[in-house]
Amino acid sequence: MSPARLAPFPFSRPRRLRRAGWIRDLVRETRLRPEDLIWPIFVMDGVDAEEPIPSMPGVSRLTVDRCVEAARRAADLGIPCIALFPYTDASVKTPGAEEAWNPDNLVNTATRAIKRAVPGIGVLLDVALDPYNSDGHDGIVRDGVVVNDESLMALEKQALAQVEAGCDILGPSDMMDGRIGIIRRALEEHDYQDALIMSYAAKYASAFYGPFRDAVGASGALKGDKKTYQMDFGNTDEALREVALDLEEGADMVMVKPGMPYLDVCRRVKTEFQVPTFAYQVSGEYAMLAGAIGNDWLDGDKVILESLGAFRRAGCDGILTYFAPQAAELMEAAI
Template sequence: MTPLFPAFPHNRMRRLRRTAALRDLVQENRLSVKDLIWPIFITDVAGADVEVPSMPGVFRKTIEGAVRAAEEAAELGIPALCLFPYTDPAVKTELCEEAWNPENITNRVIREIKKHVPEIAIMTDIALDPYNSLGHDGLVKDGVILNDETVEALVKMALAQAEAGADILGPSDMMDGRIAAMRKAIEDAGYGRDVSILSYSAKFASVYYSPFRDAVGASGALKGDKKTYQMNPGNSDEALRLVARDLAEGADMVMVKPGQPYLDVCRRVKDEFGVPTFAYQVSGEYAMAMAAIRNGWLDHDKVMLESLLGFKRAGCDGVLTYFAPAAARALANRA
């Protein structure tokens, strides 16, 4: 039903903007610390636990540093961390065997966090690029990214992470059929009741990922681009088809990545499917904001919170953001 509004002056839209109390009463969307997932970079490479040059304020963390981050998240009320490994180049291969090594950096961090901060939900990344000497999310043969062979590798990776104690698996590879394969393998292995899948269903082939690739050490290795498996930035109908497919294959939650340039896709996904919908405020979005902040052109807390509120307005249930601890503190100060 379309509401009918009287003409001015009986209808004055500014009445409800007059005071802070009135604005609070009619605010349609709110941001909470419970909406945040904090992505952190982890490493066991000596000397690599430093600030990422293209991501001011973001540091790679050792295993001990990751546990401290989990403790910080728990204190701030952030419900989940997402782990991204910076892997020693010496163990990267074209077959990516380190990806499913039970003793790789990700699986060791999962176990340590679960030992010390069990209440924090741990999300992982499932893609081969941190372990691939060629820098791609999948296995490569003669310059072609292989789909079905990659899915087999990703299933092994998913099982290793589930066994280590991950709560949420985050397949970010964009291979066809990987959700169904992972879901079956997880169920068959007895992890199905406990392990959720948050699928990167609509992941676009974006320039906004460049700082992230610096952070995980994939930039120099990458040959070519990822356009044969990540989405065309000009498409949104395709995004809906991908979300529908992943849900049908067993995904519990879905993600749009990047975030802010694709808020229209977030809105369409939420309206169409009504499922838990997340977005990733990716490294390039963070880096741009921080560059402007450090130049004095934007206010840190104001631009951070406004950008995150935009995700909620677009229908997102939560956001992966490098701003998570700073946003949690800013929200606490506003309370």
């Protein structure tokens, strides 16, 4: 579509549409609502406790009962979904990552508790082995190599344990080839046809994940890097190929990760495929903003909404963000 031909100044004065709050609201092209947010939460062992994460100011690991309270808060704020990530004790981490499909592991236990207490909220669980793998990788390591097909068998068992616990959305973040097809077939064969898959389809090998690895206790375990399976940050055509493959294999939604450094990828994915597209404002992005806000270098209320609005403007249907509760409260206050 060609842009409208505008009359020259003074007949065209774009500032007329900015002169008052009501007209700015009326002509705003992109809107941000609590319904656009998914809140990531870290789960730890214990009862009625939380543990601050130093590299993520304002974010804490929560015991299962505190996760239930967080789910209630999310529902009250209009946030439709939470994502759970475990802080797994080193004693249960193994080279085979067997804890990943333990029906009573942290995220599965928390999912059941949340679904009993807040049945109307969605729960997204990450499908990847890194929180449970003593090598710190998203797949199984053999002779220094992250092996693809053996990892698929483990991921299939993990995904089935998660939907059996009541998970609504599976989020495969491992970047193994073929994992969406393997998981989708397993769901069909076990009568979980309604389980949703939000594929981390374009997940980059990024330095912005550092605080997250601290949060789940994976930083010290990682041997080497993840560049043999996560994407090179210089590539965008590759992202489109990855998204196309995941959709063909049965993904319902796709994700770009990280978020703000990859807004161009978000736009390309949405334009090319016109499917539900999400982005993750990852821990490093959060830590930068939260650190600057904490030092009064940035206006927190304004920066939070502006940064999240950028995802919507780039074409994202929703955003995973640690700012979700603060953002929802700010939106409520603005109404």
